[in-house]
Amino acid sequence: MARGNTMVPFGYEEEPPAQRGTLLIFETFEDWSEDELGLIEAIADQRKFRKVVFYPQHEESLKRMGIPCASPYHKRVKLLEELLRDMPVERYTVDTWEGKRKKYTPVDTSLRFLTEKFASPYFVMMNDRYAAEFAGYKGFDEWIRKVRLLVWKRFGVPLPGKLLAYGDRLDFIGEKGESVEV
Structure with a gap:
């Protein structure tokens, strides 16, 4: 039975993939505009991310983390989807899983869900306020080995x-x- 062997010319080197990994963005997305979206687009192009996932968190999660947020979850999602309207859908997506849960979701639970759903390697983007909170969590040591922050x-x-x-x-x-x- 053949095992899928292929013949290649001597000295052949496989080209590295043009795009790599998934960028997971944890943010409130409350006061975002075209400027922040332009920043994300520049980072995604510079680092050649295959997929960029915007992950707005529910008010309960933000309140437990001590991160201020005045706008309700669905209003922030609607704003984000409006900003992403002209962006390519195959590369940029908004994950609304936490909105379906409608309750506090720990960051490690969210990361577990997102890493099962999207392709690796994983890059997690957080602002400095989020990152300081994330570093204090019990699962931080485990996750920092699996993702790049x-x-x-x-x-x-x-x-x-x-x-x-x-x-x-x-x-x-x-x-x-x-x-x-730093």
């Missing part, structure tokens, strides 16, 4: 030492999308 220096929140200890798994992004050092 992109920390958006948006609010000027000081980052905890536990987060900075994983410097090899972190990238910092400034307001204009460029990489910054």
